[in-house]
Amino acid sequence: MPTPKTIDTAGLRLEFTRHGEQALATALKTLAALPNKAQDLVSKTVLNGSENRPAWHVLSRLGAKGFDAPSQAAADFLQAEFTRMADWVDQRVEQAGAEGLDIIHLGAGGSETPMLALHTALSVLQTPRCRVHWVANLDGATIDAALAAAKPERSWIIINSKSFRTQEVMRNADIALRWLGDGIGTDKARQRLVALTANAELALQRFGLPANQIFRSLPEIGGRFSLWSAHGMVLLLAFGRETVTQLHAGAHDMDQHFLSTPLESSAPGLMAGLSHAYRVRFGLPLLSIGLYGDAFSRMPLYLQQLLMESLGKSTSADGMQPVHVSGPAVISGVGTPVQHTYFQLLHQAAVPVFHEIVAVAHPWHRHLREHMALLANALGQADALWNGKDASSWQTELMAQGMSPEAAARAAHHRACPGGRPSTFIWMERLSAYHLGALLALYEHRTVVEGWLYGINPFDQWGVELGKTLATKIENALLSQNAQGLSPETAASLDYLRTHSN
Numbered sequence: 001m002p003t004p005k006t007i008d009t010a011g012l013r014l015e016f017t018r019h020g021e022q023a024l025a026t027a028l029k030t031l032a033a034l035p036n037k038a039q040d041l042v043s044k045t046v047l048n049g050s051e052n053r054p055a056w057h058v059l060s061r062l063g064a065k066g067f068d069a070p071s072q073a074a075a076d077f078l079q080a081e082f083t084r085m086a087d088w089v090d091q092r093v094e095q096a097g098a099e100g101l102d103i104i105h106l107g108a109g110g111s112e113t114p115m116l117a118l119h120t121a122l123s124v125l126q127t128p129r130c131r132v133h134w135v136a137n138l139d140g141a142t143i144d145a146a147l148a149a150a151k152p153e154r155s156w157i158i159i160n161s162k163s164f165r166t167q168e169v170m171r172n173a174d175i176a177l178r179w180l181g182d183g184i185g186t187d188k189a190r191q192r193l194v195a196l197t198a199n200a201e202l203a204l205q206r207f208g209l210p211a212n213q214i215f216r217s218l219p220e221i222g223g224r225f226s227l228w229s230a231h232g233m234v235l236l237l238a239f240g241r242e243t244v245t246q247l248h249a250g251a252h253d254m255d256q257h258f259l260s261t262p263l264e265s266s267a268p269g270l271m272a273g274l275s276h277a278y279r280v281r282f283g284l285p286l287l288s289i290g291l292y293g294d295a296f297s298r299m300p301l302y303l304q305q306l307l308m309e310s311l312g313k314s315t316s317a318d319g320m321q322p323v324h325v326s327g328p329a330v331i332s333g334v335g336t337p338v339q340h341t342y343f344q345l346l347h348q349a350a351v352p353v354f355h356e357i358v359a360v361a362h363p364w365h366r367h368l369r370e371h372m373a374l375l376a377n378a379l380g381q382a383d384a385l386w387n388g389k390d391a392s393s394w395q396t397e398l399m400a401q402g403m404s405p406e407a408a409a410r411a412a413h414h415r416a417c418p419g420g421r422p423s424t425f426i427w428m429e430r431l432s433a434y435h436l437g438a439l440l441a442l443y444e445h446r447t448v449v450e451g452w453l454y455g456i457n458p459f460d461q462w463g464v465e466l467g468k469t470l471a472t473k474i475e476n477a478l479l480s481q482n483a484q485g486l487s488p489e490t491a492a493s494l495d496y497l498r499t500h501s502n
C-alpha cells in the first residue's frame with residue numbers, strides 16, 4: 001500500500017511529508033502486522049487486562065454505538081447520564097441568573113487536565129458562563145487562593161474523582177466544604193457539593209451525597225480518557241450544551257475515521273506507527289509536541305499525562321514478559337514561546353528528537369497578518385528541522401558577508417543544523433469545539449495504538465498507584481512520629497522533617 005503523505009479527516013489535515021522513507025516503511029510494516037483491535041473499543045472485549053475491564057471511553061461520546069449488548073448498554077447509560085447532567089447544569093445556570101456561579105473544581109490528573117486544557121482553549125472563543133477555580137494540588141496556598149476568589153453564596157464544589165480515593169482531591173474537598181459551611185451553613189453547604197465519579201458508593205459513604213448530587217461515569221473508562229463522561233461537567237457549566245455537543249461531534253467523527261480505516265492509512269494509526277518506529281527502530285527517547293497559539297497553553301500537561309501515563313510501562317499486556325522499549329518521554333509547549341525554551345535541543349542536540357506540530361489554519365482573532373507570521377514560525381521550525389543547513393552553506397554565506405574564510409569555517413560549524421529531524425504537521429482548519437474534539441480523540445487513539453504496538457496495556461497506571469499508597473503510609477508515620485516499616489532513606493528524611501517542618 002503506498003504511504004499516505006497527507007490525511008484529511010474530521011476537520012484536521014495531517015502532513016507526513018517530513019519523514020524519511022525508512023521511517024514510513026517501518027511504520028507501515030509494523031502497523032500491517034498489528035491485529036486491528038479498534039472495534040474492541042466499542043465491545044465488551046477486555047482490553048484493560050490488568051484491571052480485567054473493557055475500555056469504553058469511545059462509548060461516552062454522544063452518538064456512539066456499542067457493538068454488543070453490554071457495550072450498547074454502557075453507551076446508553078453514559079449518554080443518559082450526560083443528558084441528566086446537562087439538564088441539571090442548565091437549571092443551576094438559570095437559577096444563578098446574572099450573579100453567575102463560582103465553581104470550585106477539585107480534581108487531579110485526568111479528572112482535571114483535559115478539562116482545564118479545553119476550558120482554556122474554548123475561553124478564547126466564548127466567554128465562560130461561570131467562574132471556575134481549579135484546584136488540583138495539595139498546596140494550601142492554592143485552595144486558599146481559590147476560595148478567596150469565590151463568593152460562598154454562589155459557590156458549588158465539584159469533587160471530580162473517578163475512584164473517589166485520590167487523597168489530594170478528598171483533602172481539598174474537606175477544606176472547601178468547611179469554608180462553604182462557614183459561609184452559608186453546614187446543611188446548605190452539603191447541598192452544594194457534587195460528585196463526578198465511577199464510585200458512587202464511596203461518594204455516598206464519605207459525604208453522604210444523595211443520588212441527585214452524583215453524576216456517574218464507569219470504571220471501564222480510564223482516568224485519562226474520561227473527559228467525555230460526567231467528569232467533563234465543568235465544560236457544560238462554562239460553555240453550555242451546544243458547545244460540548246460540538247466537542248463530542250468532532251471526537252465522534254474522528255472515531256468513525258479510526259474505526260473504519262485500516263491502521264496503515266488512519267491518522268492515529270500512522271502517528272502511532274511513526275512514534276513507535278522512532279523509539280524502537282531508531283532509538284529516539286524524546287517526543288516533542290509544539291502547539292501554536294496561547295489557546296493551547298494548558299494542552300501540554302494533558303498530552304504528557306495521556307501519552308506518558310499510558311505508555312510508560314515495561315511489562316507486556318498479559319503480564320508475562322518484560323518490554324524493553326515503550327513510549328517516549330514527552331516535552332511540549334506553546335509556540336512561539338517554546339521556540340525560545342527547548343527548541344535549541346531539537347535542532348542541534350546530539351540525539352535527534354521527533355516532533356509534532358499543531359497549528360490552526362484560520363485565525364480566531366482579527367490579526368490575520370500576525371497569525372500568518374505565527375504559522376510561518378511553525379512551518380519554519382519544521383523546515384529547519386527537516387532540511388537543516390549545512391556548514392558549507394553557512395561558510396559561503398558568512399564569507400559573502402565579509403568574514404575571513406578561517407573565521408567563517410569556525411562559525412559555520414556552530415551554526416550548522418543537521419536536518420533530517422522528522423515532524424508530523426497537524427493542521428486544524430479552525431479553532432472550534434468541533435476541531436478540538438477531533439484533536440483530542442486523535443491523540444487518544446494514537447496513544448492506544450502505540451501502546452498496542454509496544455505490546456503493553458495503555459489503560460492502567462500501576463506505577464502511580466504505588467506512590468499513592470506509600471504517601472499514605474508515610475503520612476501516618478509522620479503523624480505518629482513512628483518510622484517503623486519505612487525504608488531507611490525515608491526514615492532519614494523524616495528525621496530532617498521532624499526538626500524543620502514547624
Ligand SMILES: O=P(O)(O)OC[C@H]1O[C@](O)(CO)[C@@H](O)[C@@H]1O
Pocket residue numbers: 108109110111160161162163164165166169222223224309461464
Ligand atoms: O479520578 P481519580 O480517580 O481521582 O484519579 C485521578 C488521576 O489519577 C490517576 O489514576 C493517576 O495519576 C489518573 O489516571 C487519574 O486521572
